[in-house]
Amino acid sequence: MNLDPQMTLERCETLMLDMDGTILDLAFDNYIWKSLVPRRYAAANGMTFEAAREHLFEQYSAIQGDLEWYCLDHWNERLGIDVVKIHHDVTHRIGYLPGALDFLRNVHQSDVRVLLVTNSHPDTLDLKDAVTGLADYFDGIHSSHTYGHAKESQSFWKALQDDVGFDVETTLFVDDSQPVLQSAQKFGVEMLVTVTRPDTSEPTKQGSEFRGVEGVKDLLPRTS
Ligand SMILES: [Mg+2]
Numbered sequence: 001m002n003l004d005p006q007m008t009l010e011r012c013e014t015l016m017l018d019m020d021g022t023i024l025d026l027a028f029d030n031y032i033w034k035s036l037v038p039r040r041y042a043a044a045n046g047m048t049f050e051a052a053r054e055h056l057f058e059q060y061s062a063i064q065g066d067l068e069w070y071c072l073d074h075w076n077e078r079l080g081i082d083v084v085k086i087h088h089d090v091t092h093r094i095g096y097l098p099g100a101l102d103f104l105r106n107v108h109q110s111d112v113r114v115l116l117v118t119n120s121h122p123d124t125l126d127l128k129d130a131v132t133g134l135a136d137y138f139d140g141i142h143s144s145h146t147y148g149h150a151k152e153s154q155s156f157w158k159a160l161q162d163d164v165g166f167d168v169e170t171t172l173f174v175d176d177s178q179p180v181l182q183s184a185q186k187f188g189v190e191m192l193v194t195v196t197r198p199d200t201s202e203p204t205k206q207g208s209e210f211r212g213v214e215g216v217k218d219l220l221p222r223t224s
Contacts, residue, residue, distance in 0.1 A: 020199030099217025
């Protein structure tokens with residue numbers, strides 16, 4: 001459906017929001033996985049930072065899109081460093097994207113059913129909720145780990161629909177991941193919007209096949 005992103009919010013009955021890169025700043029996750037983990041891995045294995053990064057990026061890309069990618073215990077075992085502790089050490093870096101908290105307060109007060117739909121592992125989700133209190137603004141929290149399939153998979157969408165019952169015609173789904181949006185599109189979700197600035201430490205992304213907003217705040221009708 002080729003709607004102006006601001007029209008989609010008016011049209012929808014169910015609003016599904018991704019967490020990292022949609023509500024919360026992806027700068028936290030990128031800092032951990034691209035800087036901190038390689039630094040600790042390099043120190044633990046007597047390697048240079050560059051060599052550790054190259055080695056780790058190969059491992060990341062091998063399982064990207066799989067549920068294992070999002071499981072910290074998996075990385076603890078696989079890398080032999082305490083990835084859970086690394087997360088806890090830098091929780092002060094967890095934060096909302098600009099305008100996202102105001103957006104959540106706004107939609108929470110509306111008639112729209114607001115669901116968090118995330119690939120984040122429940123442990124990471126709990127950690128981020130403890131810092132931000134984001135769970136207060138949702139009518140339901142759904143981690144793909146509960147269903148055993150990542151959002152990139154059609155099995156996820158089938159399981160979510162069986163669980164919460166949503167109408168693909170009146171559901172608006174917002175996510176910063178193109179493979180995830182493509183998966184939702186394949187399932188039939190009609191209103192899809194991408195976030196073009198999921199990480200405030202990086203420039204705006206261009207070239208998505210989906211309608212984009214810089215941040216979820218831009219889904220609200222302009223007041224002026
Ligand atoms: Mg995301």
